[in-house]
Amino acid sequence: MLYIKCPYCGLRSQNEFAYGGDATIKRPNLNQEVSNTEWDNFVYLRKSPRGRHLEFWHHISGCRQWIKVDRDTATHEIFNTYKANEEV
Amino acid sequence: MIKLSPLHNIHSIGSYGNYENKDEKNLIKILEVKDLLIVQLVQYKNSLLKIEDLEIDGLKLNNQALTITHNKNTRILWNSPKNWLLMSINKDLIKKINETFKESDFAVTDLSHSRSIIEIEGRNAKEVLKKGCPFNFNTFSKNSCTNSIYNGISFSADMVEENPDKIRLITLRSFGESFYHSITDASLEFGYKAI
Numbered sequence: 001m002l003y004i005k006c007p008y009c010g011l012r013s014q015n016e017f018a019y020g021g022d023a024t025i026k027r028p029n030l031n032q033e034v035s036n037t038e039w040d041n042f043v044y045l046r047k048s049p050r051g052r053h054l055e056f057w058h059h060i061s062g063c064r065q066w067i068k069v070d071r072d073t074a075t076h077e078i079f080n081t082y083k084a085n086e087e088v
Numbered sequence: 089m090i091k092l093s094p095l096h097n098i099h100s101i102g103s104y105g106n107y108e109n110k111d112e113k114n115l116i117k118i119l120e121v122k123d124l125l126i127v128q129l130v131q132y133k134n135s136l137l138k139i140e141d142l143e144i145d146g147l148k149l150n151n152q153a154l155t156i157t158h159n160k161n162t163r164i165l166w167n168s169p170k171n172w173l174l175m176s177i178n179k180d181l182i183k184k185i186n187e188t189f190k191e192s193d194f195a196v197t198d199l200s201h202s203r204s205i206i207e208i209e210g211r212n213a214k215e216v217l218k219k220g221c222p223f224n225f226n227t228f229s230k231n232s233c234t235n236s237i238y239n240g241i242s243f244s245a246d247m248v249e250e251n252p253d254k255i256r257l258i259t260l261r262s263f264g265e266s267f268y269h270s271i272t273d274a275s276l277e278f279g280y281k282a283i
Binding site: 008009010011012013015016060061062063064065 | 153154167168169171222223224234235236237242
């Protein structure tokens with residue numbers, strides 16, 4: 001069981017959250033030509049790193065806000081959490 | 089038209105569980121809170137309106153997490169940033185709310201018929217909640233609120249009183265009966281009185 005510090009509600013159990021995937025993926029800019037490969041990479045291509053990783057979590061049974069979590073996927077240690085709009 | 093409360097079919101008055109040979113004061117009390125005006129207020133992200141300037145039933149919206157502003161009739165729970173849940177026994181307040189919170193800045197949703205509210209009272213009330221919810225209720229004090237999960241059911245808790253603890257549990261109407269069963273099953277150990 002993980003305990004995740006929600007930037008809005010404080011320390012909460014993982015049960016209240018839903019995993020949202022890699023938080024480093026950037027959407028291609030709007031109103032610009034995007035190749036099929038670039039779009040395919042944005043939609044489907046994900047790394048599966050062993051180690052420190054920035055990921056999205058959704059506090060779905062709490063404040064319903066998306067947050068970013070800096071977590072080690074091997075040890076499950078959580079280094080920091082951020083609001084979704086914060087640049088890391 | 090007959091109005092049926094969400095727990096109309098399962099909430100039966102009486103004493104249950106381990107209640108025999110116990111002082112009635114020590115039993116947990118469980119009741120259904122009904123006929124409330126429940127309104128969700130959400131300020132749009134692009135709204136520049138200062139919430140300090142707004143007032144409803146003499147209460148201001150509070151943007152501090154997990155807190156409540158309240159008076160005798162109305163309680164406004166912080167749900168999430170720029171999102172509040174207003175509960176009031178004054179049903180006429182909806183007119184004032186619609187006048188105060190303009191459509192251009194706020195989404196106002198009347199949830200009066202889509203929520204089920206259970207009030208649990210007694211010195212073991214927090215113990216009942218701890219059985220199915222990962223939230224640390226030891227830090228939960230009077231006039232604070234939280235959203236969490238109880239045996240997989242999302243709910244909001246509103247601490248109305250302390251000594252003995254009186255906590256309102258608000259969940260979706262469709263989850264109401266399952267949630268009621270979860271809470272009453274967990275209360276059997278202590279003995280409870282449904283009122």
